[in-house]
Amino acid sequence: MRDLIRHSLLTALAVAAMFWLVGVYDASLRDARFLDGWILLLGCGVQVLFSLRRKFPLLPLGNVSSWMRAHIYAGFFLLAAFALHTQYAWPTGIFETALWALFVILAVSGVFGAYLTRSVPSKLEQNRGGTAFDDFPAAQTELLQRADDLVLGVGGVAASPSITDFYANTLSGFLNGPSSTVGLFRRSPSTFRRLCEEMDSLEKRLDDGGKQTMQAMREVLTEKNTLNNRYAYELLLRLWLFVHIPATYGMIVLAVLHVAVIYAYTAGVP
Amino acid sequence: MCAHAILPCRPIRSLRSVRTAVTRWTAALIFAVFVLALTYAGDAMIIVPGPMHAGHSPIAECGTCHSNITEGGFAWLHAIVKPSSERQDSKACLSCHQLSTDALQPHGQPLDKLKALTDRNRSGQTATGTPWSRWVGNAVFPTARAVGDGIFCASCHKEHRGVAADLSAVSADRCQGCHAAQFTSFEDGHPGFRKYPFARRTRTNFDHASHFGEHFEKTRARKDQSQQVPEACADCHTLAADKKNMNVKPFETVCSSCHLHQIAGTERLSGPQGIEFLTLPGLDVQTLADRNIDVGKWPEASEANVTPFATMLLGWNEDRRALLALVNELDLLNLNGASESELRAVEWFAWEIKTLIYALSAVRPSMVLKRFDNAGNMAPDTLTRLTASLPRDVVAGAIRDWLPDVEAELMAHRPIDAGDLARAVDSTDALFRTELSGLGEPTAGQDPDSAATADDDSTDTDDDADILSEDDGDDLEEAASDDTASGEEVSSEEDDVEEEPAASPLNVDAQTWAEFGGWYRQEYSVLYKPVGHADTFFKAWFDLSAGRSSPAATAVFSVLTDKNAQGQCTKCHSIDADNADARQVNWGTATSAAKLGRFTRFMHEPHFGFPDKKGCLSCHQLDQTAAYQKGFEDYDPLTFASNFKPVGKDVCTACHTADAANDGCLTCHDYHVDGVTAPIMNTKVPR
Structure with a gap:
């Protein structure tokens, strides 16, 4: 928390210094949009260095x-620089609107990404497991195989028809899925809770062998969840970067073109 | 062999790889869209940062304002490497928004003037407490480097911010970038006012203190219903159309009830009520006759002086002015000691006077007046005002009474060869003489005897001349001494009336007859009495003589500005002068135009709601001790003492703060102090 406060204060100080410097520059009858524009562009350049790092x-x-x-x-600092550069106003030109929109997309995705990088690690901590992201399909296949073996009775007694039916009609869909990324977020954890309740209900009607099978199946289900x-x-x-990074480079392309246009048409004193 | 088919290796792209591809394609797509849009849009509208101000909406081409830009999709790229074009861009602005020749200098003012103002301000009160941000700004971003080549329009006026954008909005901090006096705010550090708002004496000499304390009280005490005493400031002052200035209401509204009689001269204790425009000067006829100087018939009774108007009318070139100056130095009523050359000058002068008087009756007055206007460029309305439509009959009556044989004398008299002076007759003069001599010649089909009176039967006929020619000696003097009003018919019956002026109560003297002003004749003088305030005759001669430095013009000006002069114009209307050539009579009070060039403006209207019960006196406090009248003893408008105490900054800071009534520089100061004008379009009339 102390670091958060310290870094936030430093950022606020940098923002205040920038506003003051731009004000002094403007008061000297220069066009302050050049100064805050270059601060913004160079700041974006420095931000790109992070991905290189x-x-x-x-x-x-x-x-x-x-x-x-x-x-x-630095991203929050550049948000302030952007507000200063755009004079806190909506864009009006076509080109300006595109540039403005890309920066806003970049900023919003960046803020969202910052939130994720702070909040997701703790969620991952709650869902312990050493599976690397690229090994998720293999881990899912392994869980599915374990479930199949429990139902078919590989190395033991085959499961009762009621367990077989429950697995085939209800449980296999969860273990095989989700079929889409959206479904991944939509189905868990409510789906998991519903399946657990159904398993509890079924288990009450099974004999001891069936209960053991259901217990093993519950472990598979929990691991899958x-x-x-x-x-x-x-x-x-990973997905938010699909917005943030393309928007970054797209915005830099437009920003460079913007600088070219400005210097071609400039009439003030830079 | 295994029955299972061996599937070929199909590597799956990682998310990072996909993201890299998306990023590249996105950047490439954005660049491509920009290029294609610029290519196929046909113009540069895609890169226009925003709509222009409504006033600039007719401008369709970028190059109209951006001088570096040539039209075409990517032509602007070339402008990136072109030299800076701020000056050219500003000239494009100035083609519609007209400013002074120093438009791109600070405030559009010459640098030497700005330097003088800066020096003056530095020598007086200075700002206190330069903000530390300005210290840093001065050191890190010196303004002089930014505006060394001038302050260009776009330095302050930012376009492409929308149709309703305020293009003239400028922060107060920007003003301080240049100014020697740097301070935090109007309330904190702004230099104190210096004699504000009085930059000069008032154009109209109106002593508020004496009127409030003395004249108004006396007038009230008289209880004369015809004289109105103002009860409130607004009885005399009214808001101008620009809502800035407080104008003085017209003379007829606020002054005439007490002061009109001073213009008309009805209460003059001595001297004529009208001003002598033309006289038949008194001459030492006996001496002239003894010395064989022929001036024709000249009434011995006249003791009139030469009027400066006549001197000015006759002195239309240097030679004539020299001769007139010589005559003016003589005692024309006692020429005993005059030399031969001086007498010859008097002879020339006498005939010139006769010619002038006769000419004013015989030819158009404009011809007479044009002779002394060497450039010949005097406007017709000026000529009209200078003569105040002098009635022909006034002059004709004067000729009848003073110089009854003048026409015959002039026909018989050959112009005197005054040596070098005679050669000075210019083309205008020749035209004048042609017109004058033509009147004496009979026209085809006309009785030669009546030719000279063809223009006006009421003027001298040959018969009249015969009759009048019999009146010589005492008769002539008697006739001349009778006052005759203008427009009198020349008839024997009238002569009878004039002989017994007291016979009828209706037969008043000429001056009394001209109670409402105008031309009249008295003894050997033709006089003009002001017809009221703003009399055009007086104004015309004031303006004519004020702008000329010749002795004759100065003499006319002196007569008009004398404290006892008829009309009493300069009792109220002050005269400004930098030198003798640039005298100017202030006919009006200060106008908005007169205030152009001032850096400070004040708008009265928003202050009318001032809650203070003192009203106008909240700011304008009377200074009873000020030597107001002393400021009008010379022609210098800058040496003065106002009737009112200067307005202090504290009066303004009572309301004008950042949190209250605004304390921005532009609230009270103009940047373009000479104003900005838009020229009328040079549209040809459709054929």
Whole structure:
């Protein structure tokens, strides 16, 4: 918390300094939009360095978590620079609107990403499991195989017809799924709770052998649910970058063109 | 062999790989869309940052304002490497918004003037407490470097911010970037006022203190219903159309009930009520006759002086002015000691006077007046005002009474060869003489005897001349001494009436007859009495003589500005002068135009709701001790003492703070102090 306060104060101080500097620049009869514009563009350039840093983790340039922290606070600083540069007004030109929209997308996705990077690790901690993101399909197949073996009685007695029916009609869908990313977030954890309740209900009507089978099946179901949750959070940590990074480079392309246009048409004193 | 088929290896792209591809494609797509849009849009509208102000909406081409830009999809790219074009861009603005020649200098003012103002301000009260941010700004971003080549329009006026954007909005901080006096706010550190709002004496000499304390009281005490005493400031002052200035109501509304008689001269204790425009000057006829100087018939009774108007009318070139100056130095009523050349000058002068008087009756007055206007560019309305539509019969009556044989004398008299002076007759003069001599010649089909009176039967006929020619000696003097009003018919019956002026109570003297002003004749003078306030004759001669430095013009000006002068114009209307050539009579009070060039403006209207019961006196406090009248003893408008105490800054800061009635620089100060005008379009009339 102390770090949060310290870093927030530093960011606020930097923002105040920027506003003051731009004000002084403007008062000297120069066009302050050039100054805050260059601050904004150069700031965006520095932010891009973060992704480069991640590509070269072995370079002795500080740890990634420090870079990430700096990236987040610099992002908030650039939000203020953006507000200053746009004069707190909606864009009106076509080109300006595109640039404005890309920055807003970039900023919103960045804020969302910052939230995820702070909140998801704790969720992953609650859903322990050493499966790497790329090994999720194999882990899911393994769980499915274990469930199949329990029903078919591989190495023992085959499950009762009621268990077989429950597995075939209800449980296999959950163990095989979800079929889509959206479904991943929509079905868990409510689906998991409903399945547990149905298993409890069925278990009451089974003999001891059946109860043992259902107990083993419940473990499979729980592992699958944990796997789903981990997969969902790991996916989230990757999916928001599909918005943030393309928006970053798209915005930089437009920003460079914007600078070219401005210097071609400029009439004030930079 | 295994029955299972071996599936080929099909690597699945990682999310990172997919993301990289998406990123690249996104950047490429955005760039492509930009290029395609710019290519196929046909113009640069895609890169326009926003709509222009409504007033600029007719501008369709970027290059109209952005001088570096040539039209075409990507033509603007070339402008990136072109030299800066701020000056050219500003000239595009100035093609519609007209400013002074120093438009791109600070405040559109010449640098030497700005330097003088800065020096003056530095020598007086200064600002206190330069904000530390300005210290840093001065050191890190010196303004001089930014505006060394001038302050261009776009430095302050930012376009493409929407149709209703305020293009003239400028922060107060920007003003301080240049100004020597740097301070935090109007309330905190702004220099104190210096004699505000009085930059000069009032154009109209109206002593508020003496009127409030003395004249109004006396007038009230008289209880004369015809004289109105104002009860409130608004009885005399009214808001101007620009809502800034308080104008003085017209003379007829606020002054005439007490002061009109001073213009008309009805209460003058001495001297004529009208001003002598033309006289038949008194001459030492006996001496002239003894010395064989022929001036024709000249009434010995006249003791009139030469009027400066006549001197000005006759002195239309340097040679004539020299001769007139010589005559003016003589005692024309006692020429005993005059030299031969001086007498010859008097002879020339006498004939010129006769010619002038006769000409005013015989030819158009404009021809007479044009002779002294060497440039010949005097406007017809000026000529009209200078003569105040002088009635022909007034002059004809004067000729009848003073110089009954003048026409015959002039026909017989050959112009005197005054040596070098005679050669000075210019083309205008020749035209004048042609017109004058033509009147004496019979026209085809006309009785030669009546030719000279073809224009006006009421003027001298040959018969009249014969009759009048019999009146010589005492008869002539007697006739001349009778006052005759303008427009009198020349008839024997009238002559009878004039001989017994007291016979009828209706037969008043000419001056009394002209009670409402106008032309009249008295003894050997033709006089003009003001017809009221703003008399055009007086104004015309004031303006004409004020703008000329010749002795004759100065003499006319002196007569008009004398404290006992008829009309009493300069009793109220002050005269400004930088030197003798640039005298100017202030006919009106300060106008908005007169206030152009001032850096400070005040708008009265928003202050009318001032809750203070003192009203106008909240700001305008009377200074009973000020030597107001002393400020009008010379022609310098800058040496003065106001009737009112200067307004202090504390009066304004009572309301004008950042949290109350606004304390921005532009609330009271203009940047474009000379104003900005839009020229009328040069549209040709459809054919």
